[in-house]
Amino acid sequence: MIASGAILAALLGGCGDKGTGVSVLDTTATVSDDIATVITVDWTTDVDAAGYVRYRTDEGAWQTPVDAGGTTHQAVLLGLPPDTDVELQVVARQDGVDVATGELLQVSTGALPSDLPGMTVEGDGATDYMLTPLIGAVTGPVIIDPQGRVVWYHEDTRGLDIYRARILPDGSGVIYAAASVSGDPAADSALVVVPWDGSSETTIPVPLLAHDFVFLPDGTITAIAVEYGEGPEGEVRGDRLVDIAPDGTLTDIWTSWDCFDPAEQPGDDPELGWTWVNALDYDEAEDAYYVGIRNFSSIMKLDRATGECEWVVGDEAATIDIEGQRFIHQHQFEIAGRRLLVFDNEGLGGTRSRVMEYDLDVDAGVATETWSYEPDPSIYSFVLGDVHRYDDGDTLVTWSVAGQIDRVTSAGVPNWTLNTELGYAFGFNSLYDDLYVGR
């Protein structure tokens, strides 16, 4: 979201035609019946014009993206805390110039549902909105602002697991995977699309979905799903990557058997499954996936165009060795250039999780430990967990099962910590500095 306080403050008092012949008419602002922190603004203009909405609270001012133009308009105000007074004003624009303003409206967001968990925050180091599934008595995606407040939410009641949610590339809402990872996979798993105002759910059936999915530049989604196949002693539970095209067409693009052999690389947790792929990232520049394989304690690079398994770093099936401490049963990770950052669920042993960082030298075939972080007292997230490195060197750590998110400095000092009340965990964490994706 773009803070534009000075501009807004200067213009909020204005109203009406500025002598350009454009009038903003019939402005209404409606708090969503389904999400009390979302306000939908509708207006018309008497002639074709583009438009946007400026809005402010006691904490700052923002604006929606400029729309495509026309005479009928709608914008959704995002990022607002609950129980907050909001001033808003429509601005009409022609040829890149603001030409008219609508009336100044005042509206208040509503209260959060009582079954959302309370959250506490220490520190002020957070900068991003965090879109993460809540898992617990209430399950569904929420967006948490840097102050630790829920500013968007949607409860999913289908009884499946939700571990990843993302903002749609067109900025129209949120998509999440409703799957089953605990126990048997679900035949009725699906990707679920929810518009910002929460007024509907659109499901895209994808059987046997697992933990994670990514968007490709053309809007295709690649998701992890379970695949059963032949093992040395009968059927084993492996994984596949499936493309979901924008038209909903499903295409399997990879399976565990394409790169590995269950007889040669059996994994270390056969009761759970064979490979147990649990995390997926996409590198647009490389047109490659990075695939986290829990039961190998390894991460693989997969070329999307060729299907080639380029390298594996970690333990089982590794082509790149670790120098330093290994990660075990990792979940989400981040690869940026030569830096490999990993949420290491069990490398410390016992009930302690940590973050590991490596210098990844693919040519030399070695990943050298460069940094690690273990909180004191220790925190254990036996599943899930996520990491992100900021440009300033801070690291955001999502201790999923512990319901805690930390931003820590390179010296390992937390400068922001968020905790949920007992009974709620987080899924993977998708970060956004602006909720208006694609602005």
Add this chain to the structure above:
Amino acid sequence: MIPLSALVLAPMLLACGDKGHDTAGDTGDTLEANIILTDANNFSYVGDIDIPSFTTASATDIEVCWTKMTEDLQCHELDPVEDIDNIGLVRFPHLSETEVEEALSANSLQQADISGYVEWNTNHNQTCIRLSEFSFFGTTIDITAEYTEEGGTYMLMFAEGLEPGVGARNLVFLNPDSSSDVTRVDVGSGCGLLDFSADIHSLTPVSAPADGPWVVDWSGITSDGLGSPIALEDIDEVMLAFYEGKTPTELEASFLDLELIATELYSIPLEGGSKADLSEATGSSGDFTGFKAGGTWIFALKCSTCYNPAPLFLTVMESQ
């Protein structure tokens, strides 16, 4: 312990009730309130819980029996066979037993305080079970690795209902100790573990019109009955009750039984907001139609997902 377990340890360790609501009762938000609640109207209480601790062998399968558990935490009668649906085992890696008790009393436990949860759904036939039978989503407990004296503080919850962490009728600590050879625990009554004292006679009663409307607004409340900052968003039910022939002081003695001894009991489920229209309150005897004389009316704001069973707000309503 416990893959996929702590994920869903719901927050209601002590309170009873159904978390889900089919209807929302916050339609009062559209009405103008004529009954404004303030902190001066709220009751106060002090409460402690003293959970018994059983020292057992460490890294050893323990048999837990609850055959003698015939009363719950609120001293209500309990059938150990029929009334217990689920037994959960929670591990707190960094909290002592005393700290867990204090956090339960203060409603301050966080998800990060626990590192594992497994459970056993009772079969309503037996009243003894081994820890090795506990599991979550099909994952059983590795006793030798997960039930050890280094693991932290372990608490068993005997609950009515199957939602993890919800509806606890009794609590005990298990204390694995390598010097102990105890392999069986007999859990007794929960009565007496709660030391609860409420003051509802010192508050400023709320005046309400004899005839409607009765739109109540609690947005100005800042503290709960403990004097702690109140989380208004946690309120999910309005309770309105009439006690014929009872004074507030008399009700204090039966505070834990307020819902059981009410002459008339009404409620409004809430999904949020800070207003409610009492004309929407319903109960087993029908809809609320007005305040009658000859007793005490209690209005309470409840949180079914808080571990502390006390209402967040409770006051006496008097007809004008």
